[in-house]
Amino acid sequence: xxxxxxxxxxxxxxxxxxxxxxxxxxxxxxxxxxxxxxxxxxxxxxxxxxxxxxxxxxxxxxxxxxxxxxxxxxxxxxxxxxxxxxxxxxxxxxxxxxxxxxxxxxxxxxxxxxxxxxxxxxxxxxxxxxxxxxxxxxxxxxxxxxxxxxxxxxxxxxxxxxxxxxxxxxxxxxxxxxxxxxxxxxxxxxxxxxxxxxxxxxxxxxxxxxxxxxxxxxxxxxxxxxxxxxxxxxxxxxxxxxxxxxxxxxxxxxxxxxxxxxxxxxxxxxxxxxxxxxxxxxxxxxxxxxxxxxxxxxxxxxxxxxxxxxxxxxxxxxxxxxxxxxxxxxxxxxxxxxxxxxxxxxxxxxxxxxxxxxxxxxxxxxxxxxxxxxxxxxxxxxxxxxxxxxxxxxxxxxxxxxxxxxxxxxxxxxxxxxxxxxxxxxxxxxxxxxxxxxxxxxxxxxxxxxxxxxxxxxxxxxxxxxxxx
Amino acid sequence: xxxxxxxxxxxxxxxxxxxxxxxxxxxxxxxxxxxxxxxxxxxxxxxxxxxxxxxxxxxxxxxxxxxxxxxxxxxxxxxxxxxxxxxxxxxxxxx
Numbered sequence: 238x239x240x241x242x243x244x245x246x247x248x249x250x251x252x253x254x255x256x257x258x259x260x261x262x263x264x265x266x267x268x269x270x271x272x273x274x275x276x277x278x279x280x281x282x283x284x285x286x287x288x289x290x291x292x293x294x295x296x297x298x299x300x301x302x303x304x305x306x307x308x309x310x311x312x313x314x315x316x317x318x319x320x321x322x323x324x325x326x327x328x329x330x331x332x333x334x335x336x337x338x339x340x341x342x343x344x345x346x347x348x349x350x351x352x353x354x355x356x357x358x359x360x361x362x363x364x365x366x367x368x369x370x371x372x373x374x375x376x377x378x379x380x381x382x383x384x385x386x387x388x389x390x391x392x393x394x395x396x397x398x399x400x401x402x403x404x405x406x407x408x409x410x411x412x413x414x415x416x417x418x419x420x421x422x423x424x425x426x427x428x429x430x431x432x433x434x435x436x437x438x439x440x441x442x443x444x445x446x447x448x449x450x451x452x453x454x455x456x457x458x459x460x461x462x463x464x465x466x467x468x469x470x471x472x473x474x475x476x477x478x479x480x481x482x483x484x485x486x487x488x489x490x491x492x493x494x495x496x497x498x499x500x501x502x503x504x505x506x507x508x509x510x511x512x513x514x515x516x517x518x519x520x521x522x523x524x525x526x527x528x529x530x531x532x533x534x535x536x537x538x539x540x541x542x543x544x545x546x547x548x549x550x551x552x553x554x555x556x557x558x559x560x561x562x563x564x565x566x567x568x569x570x571x572x573x574x575x576x577x578x579x580x581x582x583x584x585x586x587x588x589x590x591x592x593x594x595x596x597x598x599x600x601x602x603x604x605x606x607x608x609x610x611x612x613x614x615x616x617x618x619x620x621x622x623x624x625x626x627x628x629x630x631x632x633x634x635x636x637x638x639x640x641x642x643x644x645x646x647x648x649x650x651x652x653x654x655x656x657x658x659x660x661x662x663x664x665x666x667x668x669x670x671x672x673x674x675x676x677x678x679x680x681x682x683x684x685x686x687x688x689x690x691x692x693x694x695x696x697x698x699x700x701x702x703x704x705x706x
Numbered sequence: 707x708x709x710x711x712x713x714x715x716x717x718x719x720x721x722x723x724x725x726x727x728x729x730x731x732x733x734x735x736x737x738x739x740x741x742x743x744x745x746x747x748x749x750x751x752x753x754x755x756x757x758x759x760x761x762x763x764x765x766x767x768x769x770x771x772x773x774x775x776x777x778x779x780x781x782x783x784x785x786x787x788x789x790x791x792x793x794x795x796x797x798x799x800x801x
Contacts (some may be wrong), residue, residue, distance in 0.1 A: 252752070259722060259746045266742040266792070267731035273792045276742050280785050283748060290752045294759035302758050305771045306751075309778025317786030327743045328787050336780035339750045342773030346757045346766055362710050460744050466752045470718070472713050474753045476760065481720045482749045488724030491744050497736060521719065534708075579734075587736035595794035606733060613707075 244292040250480035251289030258282030259482045265490060268497060269601065286478060309335075322596045323553045326586045327388035330456045334381030337374040340466035344371025345433060347473050352424040363473055370469030371576050372436045377462040379440030384456050387444075396445040399611075405442045412436045443509070451508045453586035454497050457506070461490025464652040474685050500581035500645070526662060529680035531689065535696030537680075541618035543574045545610065547649055548594065550584050551624020551659070557686030558597035561623060564694045565599070571701065577603055578610040578620075580628035580647050611648045620652035623686055624659075630671045642667055654678040658689040738795075741788040748781025 259282050263274025268498055287306075294302060313332065320328050347367045350360050386392045412435035419428055445454055464486030471479025498505050538544065548567065551560060565575045577599060583590035594604060605613075614620065622629055629649040632639040650673050657674055659681060673679055681691055708716075731739055754777040758770030 255749070257751070260727060263739075263743060263746060264727040266739050266788075267728045267735060269735060269795050272735060272738060272742075272795060273789075276738075276745070276785070276788045276792055279742065279746055280789070283745075283751075283781055283785070286749060286752050287755075294755055297759055298761060298770070299759075299772055301767060302774060305758065305774035306755075306778045309751075309775035310782040313779040313783030314786055317783045317790070320787065322791070325741070325787060325791065326738065328735075328783070329744055332780050332787070333744045333781040335776040335783070336744070336747050336750055337753050339773045339777035339780060342769050342776065343750070343753050343757050346761065346769045347775065349766065351771070360710075374765070388712075398779070406709070434720065443776050453793065454774065456741050460740055460747075463750075464743070464747045467747045468717065470750070470753055472708065473707055476753055476756070477708070477716065479749055479753050480708075480716050482746050484717050484720035485724035485727075486743045486747045488721040489728045490724075492725045492728060493731070493740060496731075500733065510773055581733045581736075584791045586740065588734050588739075589737045592737055592794065593733040597801075601795060604734070633744060655757075 248289045248292045249477075251285050252476065255282035255286035255289075256478045256481040259286070260485060263485065286297055288427065299376075322593050323550075323556075324389070325387045325592065326453065326456060326584075326589060328387065330385040330459070333456065333460050334378045334385065336699055337377030337381060337459065337463040337466055339369050339434075340374035340463065340470045341378055341433070343470040343474065344368070344374060344466075345429065347470075348419065348424055348429045349426060352426050352429060354422075359424075364424065365420050366469040367473045368419050368432070370466045370473065371433065372412060372416055373462050374466030374470070375433060375436035376440035376443065377459045377466060379437045380444040380462075381440075381456065383441055383444035384447075384452055388452055394477045401442075401446055405439070408435060408439045412439050415456055447508065453582065453589075454494060454505065454508045456586070457490060457494040457497055458508075461487050461494055464488075464490050492681065497582070497587050501574035514688045519560070524675040526674050526681045527679065529682050530655065531682060531684070531692035532696045534682050535693050536700060537619050537654055537656065538568065538573075538621075538693065538697060539571075539700045541573060541612075541654075543617050543619075544568055545576050545578050545614065545617045545620045545649075545652065547578045547580075547622045547629060547647055548583065548590060548626050549580075549618060549623065549625025549628065550590075551626070552686050553584065553590070553593045553624065555624065555686030557623065557659075557690050558593055558599075560598045560687050560694070562594075562599050564690050564697075565603075567697060571697075575603065576605050576610065576613070578605055578647050578649075580607055580625070581645070583625060583628060607645060607647055614648045614651040617652040618654065620649045620655045622649060622655060622657045623689070626659075626671055629667060629673050630669065631676075632669070632672045635672070639669060649673060650676060653678065656682055658682045658684060658686055660685055734795075738788055738791045741784065745781065745784030745788050748777060748784050751777030751781050753777075770797060 261277030262275045271337040415432040468483030631650045633644045633646045728786040754773035761767045
């Protein structure tokens with residue numbers, strides 16, 4: 238065995254080890270007890286695979302490779318370290334878009350190599366998978382960037398025009414035709430450029446009309462897309478680790494997307510091809526919202542035995558989670574039973590709210606899932622809704638004409654008293670009026686989340702101190 | 707080059723593996739798991755490195771450079787945010 242063979246063997250063995258570590262890592266990440274170990278394990282796999290690759294690359298373009306890695310790692314590492322927990326979903330979208338772009342770049346490089354004069358005898362399967370991976374990777378890249386821009390508030394939540402579906406379909410069909418021409422006709426540089434232009438454009442167009450409420454499902458779908466693109470380009474490059482890791486992520490991501498879509502009661506086709514999140518629809522609600530002062534709300538809490546807090550994304554935007562946890566600790570100290578009720582899609586992605594509460598220091602055994610907590614609302618004295626809206630709207634159960642009809646909700650409406658902390662009278666993320674806010678036993682505390690939690694804490698202390706009002 | 711049918715088997719088995727290993731993930735871990743699997747496909751970096759190592763023309767070098775930088779960003783960024791999220795998951799017994 239000469240040196241080059243030995244180096245190749247070392248690289249291949251390292252890729253195998255990395256693939257095993259990735260699979261074990263993802264498995265561990267699906268349980269709260271082992272999750273932390275899981276990501277560290279997958280990280281070790283990545284470092285091993287990257288270092289081993291230098292055994293294959295030799296010295297050609299070595300400086301460029303090292304420079305490119307530095308250009309990629311340094312800013313994303315620093316940015317990832319300091320990004321706020323509330324901004325995680327768009328961050329994941331952005332990093333996913335980078336992966337899609339990388340797979341597309343590999344596809345572009347390979348296709349241009351096939352286009353070089355005198356290149357013959359490339360198997361159809363190889364060209365086919367290069368094209369397919371490039372298409373999926375391109376869509377994932379530009380689609381993820383649009384998703385990032387929307388969630389980051391850099392562009393309108395939705396962008397629609399008449400005939401949009403037809404335009405989208407035409408662009409998609411054109412990209413597919415260009416791809417088929419590459420596979421079955423010939424690989425020409427101009428055709429490669431046309432194919433990529435159409436694919437990248439389709440990613441943008443496909444994501445533009447999707448409303449903010451559906452964005453988590455879309456990001457998860459693009460995550461699965463990138464996995465598939467990586468697997469296909471892995472076949473073209475002849476690297477088994479890419480095939481295995483990409484395919485595992487592609488399948489896990491698709492399954493995760495289904496779980497999320499189910500939690501939101503939105504079929505994936507509905508997310509991609511219908512217009513949701515724009516508001517309107519539903520029966521008009523009669524009655525008025527009834528305001529309450531912080532002092533009165535605090536005395537309701539003082540008399541309550543069982544309190545359920547229902548946080549939503551609005552709480553996180555107001556950065557109120559720390560203050561809410563302080564208020565909860567105050568209530569727990571006064572002997573009250575305090576729980577947090579989390580809707581599967583609270584926050585911007587399933588599980589996002591758990592991350593935000595964990596950041597504030599709330600232990601995860603005080604946090605209850607929807608199915609566990611829903612029967613408890615009947616015996617709950619005061620429910621505090623802070624920054625949540627659509628996920629507590631009883632219209633999802635009663636009003637067939639409502640756009641959110643059929644979505645599982647938290648049964649806050651069954652609670653004896655409900656205090657809704659909200660900045661103003663506006664509608665939620667989905668733009669739908671909330672019947673809960675007009676219910677007889679609901680009181681609205683109009684304030685910024687942080688300020689409201691502070692006020693409630695102070696008033697509660699005053700009551701406990703005997704000062705009272 | 708990998709034999710076509712052998713590759714097909716690898717695709718199939720990897721797909722089933724992917725679905726099985728996250729089969730019972732609780733909702734609270736959906737976001738970190740999405741982020742974690744997002745990190746894992748950062749392995750694309752390896753493919754991009756090899757592509758860049760074989761690049762000769764300026765155009766191929768530019769494309770390869772972009773591929774490596776993007777792949778490295780996917781891996782590094784994906785790791786940092788996932789690790790930060792998972793670090794915070796503690797039960798009240800751990801404190």
